[in-house]
Amino acid sequence: MLLNRERANLVMDRHGLDGLVAAFKENIYYLSDYWGSMFLMSRNYTLFAVLPRDESKPASLIMPGTGVYHLEHVPTWMPNVATYITRIDPRKIPERDFEFTTEEVDEDVPLTPFPRREGAVLAERDKQLLNRYAMHRGGAQITASRALANALKEAGLEKARLGFDDPRVLGWMHDLGLDGLQGLDALNIFKEIRMVKSPAEIELIRKAGQMGERVLNAVIDRMEVGMPLDHLADLHAEIAAREGGRSEWIIANIRGLATGNVEANELIKLDSVTSYKQYRGDVGRSVYFGTPTDEMLRRFDAVTRALQIAYDNIRPGVTFKEISALTLKAVHDEGFPGFVIAGPHSVGLEHTDHPVSVGAQMPGHHPLAFEENMVFTLDMPYHEFGWGTTHVEDMIIVRKDGCEPITSMDTALRVKQP
Numbered sequence: 001m002l003l004n005r006e007r008a009n010l011v012m013d014r015h016g017l018d019g020l021v022a023a024f025k026e027n028i029y030y031l032s033d034y035w036g037s038m039f040l041m042s043r044n045y046t047l048f049a050v051l052p053r054d055e056s057k058p059a060s061l062i063m064p065g066t067g068v069y070h071l072e073h074v075p076t077w078m079p080n081v082a083t084y085i086t087r088i089d090p091r092k093i094p095e096r097d098f099e100f101t102t103e104e105v106d107e108d109v110p111l112t113p114f115p116r117r118e119g120a121v122l123a124e125r126d127k128q129l130l131n132r133y134a135m136h137r138g139g140a141q142i143t144a145s146r147a148l149a150n151a152l153k154e155a156g157l158e159k160a161r162l163g164f165d166d167p168r169v170l171g172w173m174h175d176l177g178l179d180g181l182q183g184l185d186a187l188n189i190f191k192e193i194r195m196v197k198s199p200a201e202i203e204l205i206r207k208a209g210q211m212g213e214r215v216l217n218a219v220i221d222r223m224e225v226g227m228p229l230d231h232l233a234d235l236h237a238e239i240a241a242r243e244g245g246r247s248e249w250i251i252a253n254i255r256g257l258a259t260g261n262v263e264a265n266e267l268i269k270l271d272s273v274t275s276y277k278q279y280r281g282d283v284g285r286s287v288y289f290g291t292p293t294d295e296m297l298r299r300f301d302a303v304t305r306a307l308q309i310a311y312d313n314i315r316p317g318v319t320f321k322e323i324s325a326l327t328l329k330a331v332h333d334e335g336f337p338g339f340v341i342a343g344p345h346s347v348g349l350e351h352t353d354h355p356v357s358v359g360a361q362m363p364g365h366h367p368l369a370f371e372e373n374m375v376f377t378l379d380m381p382y383h384e385f386g387w388g389t390t391h392v393e394d395m396i397i398v399r400k401d402g403c404e405p406i407t408s409m410d411t412a413l414r415v416k417q418p
Contacts, residue, residue, distance in 0.1 A: 001077055002030050003051075004198040004373075011193045012053045018160035019057075020186060021148070022049040026349040027165050027190045029278060032061045034076040048148045048169070049078070052155050060151035062144055065111030068136045069129055080154065083111060083140045084147040111136060145169075149176045157181075163189050188355035188366060195346050195354045197373050202397060204279040205348060205375050208245065209395035209406040212274040212281025215239045219250065220270070225289050225418045227262045229253070232270075240274045248273040248280065248351070256383045264289040264418035267296070267388035269381065273351055282347050282377050283407055284393030289418040300413045302334035303380055303392055307411065310342075310378055311396065311403045320344050320368040327378065343379045344370075347395060374398045375406070 012020065022028045025039040031049040038046045048062040058080040063070075065083035111133050122130070141147040148169070152158055158178050163186025164170050170183040197205065218239045219232055229252045237247040251271040254263060262268065268287040273280055288296065310327040320343075327342035346354035353375075355366040370376070376398065381391045392411035397404040 002033055002198060002200055002204075004193065004196055004201070005055075007196045007198075008051065008193045009053060009055075011189060012163070015163065015184070015186075015189055016161060017053060017163045017184075017186075017189075019050060019052040019054075019155070019157055020163045020190070021152075021165070021169060021183075022051075022190070023164070023166040023169050024190075026278070028061075030190075030194060030349060031059070032076045032078050034061055034063070034071070034074055034078075035278060036063070036067060036070045036074060038064070038067065045169075046144050048144065048151075050148070050151055050155060050157070052157060057155040057157070058151075060148075060155065062147045062151055064144075065133075065136065065140050068111060069132055072128065072132055080151060081136055082147045082151040082154075083136050084142060084144055085111060085140045111140060145172045145176060149173055149178055152178065152181070162186075165190050187358065191350075191353060191355045194348055195374055196371050197348060197375055201279065201348065202373065202375065204277050205281075205395070206406050208274065208276035208279045208281035209283070209347075209375075210281070211240075211243045211245050211276055212272055212395075213283045213407045215243055215245070215247070215274050215281075216250075216270060216272040216283050216285060219272070220285065220287055220414050220416075223262055223268075223287060223416065225262050225264050229258055229260060229262065236272065236274075243274075245274050245276040245281070248275050253389055256389050262289070267390050267413075269389045269391040271381070271391050271393065278349055280347050280349070280351050280353075282351060282393060282395060284377075284380070284391040285411075285414055286390040286392065287414045287416060289416050292413055292415055296413060299336045300390075300392075300411065302331055302336040303339070304411045305334045306330035306336075306342075307378060307380070307392075307394075307409070311405075314370050314396075314398060314403050316370055316372045316398060316400060318370050320370070321364075323370070323378070327380075338384060339380075339382055341379070341381055344376050345379060347375050347377055370398045372398055372400050380411075 022031050028047055028049040029035045031051050050060040059078040060080040060082050061076045061078045062082045065085045159180035161182040164183050165187050167185045173181050219235050232252045236250040240247040253269050254266045271284045273282050306327055309330040310323050324342050331339045345352050357363050357365045377393045377395055379393050383389045394409045395406040
């Protein structure tokens with residue numbers, strides 16, 4: 001179970017919520033454990049998830065009736081799988097268009113329109129699929145929104161105060177007659193919950209981070225002078241797939257630009273993000289073809305020592321701002337006076353897995369502190385006109401008495417021969 005239920009309850013209580021409604025794929029997956037093909041197709045608003053604050057009320061996954069077969073290999077813990085069917089009345093199909101009926105779906109209507117060959121002996125997979133459809137037969141609605149509204153009614157939440165990651169959904173519920181339903185924008189409330197990871201999430205992130213570092217190291221091994229920087233993305237994707245994950249991106253640039261080819265005697269920044277079962281692995285390194293200058297080596301040593309000072313001081317309750325200031329002071333004191341950026345960020349289902357300023361909110365609107373079982377990186381990108389661009393980044397778990405590394409924390413400059 002991905003959901004950190006204790007954390008979710010705490011945050012819902014903090015915001016005075018009776019439940020959460022997820023429309024975004026990351027949040028549906030987080031609440032329900034379900035990940036399906038509609039997410040891959042970007043078919044938004046075909047699935048929802050509902051988490052009542054009252055644990056005695058049924059949590060619900062809303063999904064197309066024809067898609068319940070996915071639950072055979074990606075099950076959900078949620079007890080209520082609310083389905084919907086779009087029915088077409090043949091008498092209402094004009095020459096070039098059609099209309100959907102608005103009547104309720106009968107109990108006897110199957111979730112799938114697939115025919116059954118008369119007299120055929122059914123294979124075991126046929127029987128398994130028919131059994132799955134039979135499990136969810138009855139009670140289907142005719143749209144995803146109607147299925148969501150019905151699920152809210154079944155959970156006794158039709159007049160509740162709910163958090164929506166997409167506030168438009170609240171208006172759709174009002175349009176369907178749930179006039180007493182109250183809600184607020186919970187985009188950052190979901191991220192506030194997800195900042196503190198469950199044990200299952202930490203294991204997935206650990207695999208994602210360690211896989212991501214292997215992928216980046218393999219890319220570095222295969223880099224050659226003259227290779228187009230664009231080609232590194234192809235290598236990244238190929239190696240990530242071989243490792244059992246996927247490439248989200250790799251940012252490769254020289255002197256701040258991601259165009260051109262790998263060059264000798266130039267610092268090369270690499271910022272790599274991979275994923276394993278949707279959880280991100282985020283690692284950064286720097287590469288140099290040739291003989292680095294003494295200044296380059298001193299600066300990388302300074303960053304490494306400053307990062308260690310930062311990690312030694314991170315505890316639950318210490319703020320992001322305090323660690324950023326400490327890291328910058330340390331890196332300056334260690335002999336890298338020009339360094340300007342040191343930013344921690346939470347990592348998980350998204351690269352930035354903590355509340356962020358949106359709309360009219362100013363930066364810093366959400367004061368952030370480290371919490372036990374948060375996974376974070378301390379981003380250290382640097383650019384100096386006339387000198388070059390560098391980056392180092394590792395993944396760390398916050399524990400009650402300090403930090404536990406996920407990746408190697410080997411931030412030394414990677415030196416290769418041209």
